[in-house]
Every structure is written in structure tokens, then in C-alpha cells.
Amino acid sequence: MPKGFYNVPAPKNEPVLSYAPGSKERQLLKKALADARAVELDIPMYIGAEEVRSGKKKKLSPPHDHQHVLGYFHEGDKSHVEQAVQAALNARELWVNLGWEHRAAIFLKAADLLAGPYRYKINAATMLGQSKNAFQAEIDSACELIDFLRFNVHFMSQIYHDQPESSPGVWNRIEYRALEGFTFALTPFNFTAIAGNLPTSMAMMGNTVVWKPANTQIYAANVIMQVLKEAGLPDGVINLIYVSGPDAGDVIFSHREFAGLHFTGSTGVFQGMWKTIGQNIQQYRSYPRIVGETGGKDFVMVHKSANAKEVSTALSRGAFEYQGQKCSAASRAYIPSNLWDDVKKYMLEDLKSFKMGGTEDFGNFINAVIDEKAFNSITGYIEKARQNPMNEIIAGGKYDKSKGYFIEPTVIVSKDPSSVTMCEEIFGPVLTIYVYHSENFEQTLELVDSTSPYALTGSIFAKDRYAIELAAKKLTNAAGNFYINDKPTGAVVGQQPFGGARGSGTNDKAGAKVNLLRWVSLRTVKETFVPPVDYRYPFLDKE
Numbered sequence: 001m002p003k004g005f006y007n008v009p010a011p012k013n014e015p016v017l018s019y020a021p022g023s024k025e026r027q028l029l030k031k032a033l034a035d036a037r038a039v040e041l042d043i044p045m046y047i048g049a050e051e052v053r054s055g056k057k058k059k060l061s062p063p064h065d066h067q068h069v070l071g072y073f074h075e076g077d078k079s080h081v082e083q084a085v086q087a088a089l090n091a092r093e094l095w096v097n098l099g100w101e102h103r104a105a106i107f108l109k110a111a112d113l114l115a116g117p118y119r120y121k122i123n124a125a126t127m128l129g130q131s132k133n134a135f136q137a138e139i140d141s142a143c144e145l146i147d148f149l150r151f152n153v154h155f156m157s158q159i160y161h162d163q164p165e166s167s168p169g170v171w172n173r174i175e176y177r178a179l180e181g182f183t184f185a186l187t188p189f190n191f192t193a194i195a196g197n198l199p200t201s202m203a204m205m206g207n208t209v210v211w212k213p214a215n216t217q218i219y220a221a222n223v224i225m226q227v228l229k230e231a232g233l234p235d236g237v238i239n240l241i242y243v244s245g246p247d248a249g250d251v252i253f254s255h256r257e258f259a260g261l262h263f264t265g266s267t268g269v270f271q272g273m274w275k276t277i278g279q280n281i282q283q284y285r286s287y288p289r290i291v292g293e294t295g296g297k298d299f300v301m302v303h304k305s306a307n308a309k310e311v312s313t314a315l316s317r318g319a320f321e322y323q324g325q326k327c328s329a330a331s332r333a334y335i336p337s338n339l340w341d342d343v344k345k346y347m348l349e350d351l352k353s354f355k356m357g358g359t360e361d362f363g364n365f366i367n368a369v370i371d372e373k374a375f376n377s378i379t380g381y382i383e384k385a386r387q388n389p390m391n392e393i394i395a396g397g398k399y400d401k402s403k404g405y406f407i408e409p410t411v412i413v414s415k416d417p418s419s420v421t422m423c424e425e426i427f428g429p430v431l432t433i434y435v436y437h438s439e440n441f442e443q444t445l446e447l448v449d450s451t452s453p454y455a456l457t458g459s460i461f462a463k464d465r466y467a468i469e470l471a472a473k474k475l476t477n478a479a480g481n482f483y484i485n486d487k488p489t490g491a492v493v494g495q496q497p498f499g500g501a502r503g504s505g506t507n508d509k510a511g512a513k514v515n516l517l518r519w520v521s522l523r524t525v526k527e528t529f530v531p532p533v534d535y536r537y538p539f540l541d542k543e
């Protein structure tokens, strides 16, 4: 137990390395990529102290080069979910009783390992396994994951310091207890940082965890687990399993000790799980905490006073970085008629200059989408949009999966502001633009607010301050992360806490104090130093 009120090291955002030609980091990253390509990994599940190999081996390949084999992971079944739950429950008592400064030290050490000796390994794994270019991998698997770990330790210590008032003769205290039971982290393919944050934020607050990543992120998830082990995370605190989502759900959501779900992924999957948890509610010891950050249909709204070049750059980056596979990616834009010719010209120039290909060629801005299922879904949207006479595809629209899952960055201009690609999350490199009459700003704000069920990110571009104020007011509930004269992607831990409401999630802001508070159950303790010995109030007449 702590023997002092410790101050943790003040967190600072991890500097983003440039990987410029000739730089040391570029050379080291290239070497890490070559090293990773040269071996075929055999990736186990991690349950308690065991590395579990089921023998059911599944291939892992780079999305941009699907014939190459990076390695195999061992797929599990329901029996592995049961083992992982048991391992988490077994590890709980020791972990819950470990002084918080030791928990903090483990995660701070993990951050330093990622910033130092593991930086190129985890970036290379993300570049190869998830087809992110060097810059996108650096801001995700290195910097954002490091920031999550360091800032969360800082927020944890703030939470523990947050104590109630006490009146004379009384000492009130709050204990921030771990949840009773085990917790479940279910993570998406698109951010290595999110995959690392969901289980570690729960574990940091004293919980033990079953962690199931997306299959297409296992290659980098394995590196996260190596880092955590090297940092000294005790066996069983985080148990990493590779099973189907429904298999995991069947075992976990019917378990009496299930205490919390930390999810990031699609809206439909989250709503299905919430329903199951609701149906099973009487089986649980406690009401499970449910946190889910889900889909988006993120907008860029432009006022007639905006700068066309700034808008086009925000669209080129906001819509197409990481092939549009960010929950925050700009996927619908509303451009005023007075600026359209300029925005279009600048954007088409940008798109023409994009190079597309594998991640090992550092000249490529665009890489592949994650897998064949995503490729088929995204290209399905493009084909349907092509058939709609209200739409015109002004850029891209072509695709090829012979070597990797490549889809050209595609821009659709739609005369119908409620056409399918203006409303639905596509999760790929597709941007739909609606050109509105520049005098109809206020009506268009209403359209932005009501077009989609999501409310994750959105931007307003304007020079006119009255227009900015009006947009901020009218779009109060349209985005959990709202940007003024900036693209709607690229939130930084500690600077722009991230998450959305409406259909986009519970808005529990990843990498923030409010998120960590979901993983503790408070016990209020009142201690009275000299308890009264007479029940009577002073005003009562004595006999």
C-alpha cells in the first residue's frame, strides 16, 4: 500500500518523429520493417501465465500485399474465453491489493519502452498489419499509445487525490475501488493506440481484463502484449484471446462476474451487445459498466467567408489519411456555391498528386484498406453511388484487389443531401460533397445536424465570427469533437479528449479522467472521532 501521496511525472505529449529522408528514425524504421518481413511469426494467445497455442492457425498478411505471410495466430474458441475469464478472476485479488504507485510504474515503463526500444517494432507491425504509412503509424502506435499510458497515469492520480470535505470531528474519505468481477476490452482494427488503451485503462484502475482485438489488428496487439510483459504486468491481469466476437460475447455476457465492457467499433455491434447485456441483467452481481465509442459520419461545414485552400487541404487530409478508416474521417462536406470552383480545383490537384501503394515505400500517401470484406463493402457503396443520377464521381472510383486492397480516393458530388453516401458510415476513402447556395448557411446547418444518426466529429470553416458562433450553437449536439477551421481528425490525448454521442457512443472520452471514472466503484467512508453518547437533541427538554 502507498506510504506517501506520490506525484506522478507530469505527462507531456510524445513528440512526433518526422521520418524525413536521411533521418536516423527512418533508417531504424526501415530496418524494423525488413526484420518483420523476414520472419513468419507464430502468435499465441496469452491466458494467465500461459502462451496458448490452439493449433488452429490463421494467416496474417499485409492488406497491401495479401500474398505475403507475416505469420499466424492461434484461433481460440469458447473454452479459451472461459479460461481467460478464470485467469482474470484468479489474478484479481493480488492486483487489486497492489499499491497504485506500482500499477502506475508498470504503465509508465510500458510508455517508455514504446517511446524507446519498441518504437520501430510497433510502428512496423502497424504499417504491415494494418497498412498505415509511417506518419500514420507514428501518430497512432507510438505517440497516441504512449500518451494514453502517461496521461492516464496522471488522471488516475488526480482521481485518487480527489477527496470530499470533512466537518469537525469527522473524516470523510473516498475509496476508488476496482469493479467487482472481471472486465472485457473489445477493440477495433484501425488504431493500435485504441487497442492498447481499452484494456490498460481498465487494468490501471485495478481491474483484471479479458481482451479480444480485431483479427486484423492481432499482429500489433502481440507487440503491445510483449511490451506490457516486459514492463512487469503480472500474469492474468490482461488476458489476450483471439476468438470470434459472438463466442466471446456468449461466455462473457452470461457470466455472473462480468463487471464492465470497454468497446470501440461499429455501432451495430455495440447495440447488439447492449441488448444482450440488458437481457441478462439479472444474472450479474453488479450492473456492468458499458462504455462504447462507435461509428461516425463526420462533417465539414463551410461558410462563404472561408479560405478555399484551407478547406481543400482539410478535406484531402481529413477524408483520405489512412484511407478514410478513422472514425473521425470527413465523409460529408457542405460547400457554399461561391467557393466550390476553387475548393474543387485545389482538391483535385491534391488528389492527382497522391501516390498509392504499399507502406514500405515511404512516398505513398494512400495505402490499402484493411481486408477483402471492407474492400467489397466500400466498392459496393461506390458502385451504387455511380448508378444514382443525382451523383457525379469527380475523382477516383477505381479499385483493384489483385495485390492488395487498393481503392482510389473517391469524391462524389451529390445533388441530394440525403443520398446514401451522405448519410451512412462507409469507413473507406470516399467523400461526398453537397454544394449549397451560399446564402443558405443557416438552413444547411440544420441539414448537417439532422442528416445522420451519428455525432462524433465535425468542422466549421469560416472567417466570419458570427457564422462560427451560429454553427457552434446549431451543431451543439452534432459532434463530440468540434473543430473550428481545422480538419475533424487527429485528436491528441490530453488536448482534445475524444468521443461522440448519439449513435456514436457513450461519449466517455478516451484518455480522460471521465473515462477512468467508469472503471472504479466508489466507497464513501465516514469516520467519526468522538461518537455521541446521548440520542437526545439539545433542544429537547430534559426531565
Ligand SMILES: NC(=O)c1ccc[n+]([C@@H]2O[C@H](COP(=O)([O-])OP(=O)(O)OC[C@H]3O[C@@H](n4cnc5c(N)ncnc54)[C@H](O)[C@@H]3O)[C@@H](O)[C@H]2O)c1
Pocket: 186, 187, 188, 189, 190, 191, 194, 212, 213, 214, 215, 244, 245, 246, 248, 249, 264, 265, 266, 267, 269, 272, 273, 293, 294, 295, 296, 326, 327, 328, 425, 427, 456, 498, 499, 500, 504, 505
Ligand atoms: N468512436 C471511436 O472512437 C471509434 C474509434 C475507432 C473506430 N471506431 C469505429 O469502429 C468501426 C471500425 O472498426 P472495426 O471494423 O474493427 O469494428 P467492428 O465493430 O467490426 O469490430 C470491433 C470489435 O468487435 C468485435 N466484434 C465484431 N462483431 C462482434 C459481435 N457480433 N459480438 C462481439 N464482438 C464482435 C470485432 O472482432 C472487434 O474486435 C467503425 O464503425 C469506426 O467508426 C470508432
Ligand SMILES: N[C@@H](CCC=O)C(=O)O
Pocket: 190, 191, 325, 326, 327, 328, 488, 489, 490, 491, 492, 498
Ligand atoms: N482519435 C482519432 C480517431 C479514432 C478513430 O478511429 C482521431 O481523432 O482522428
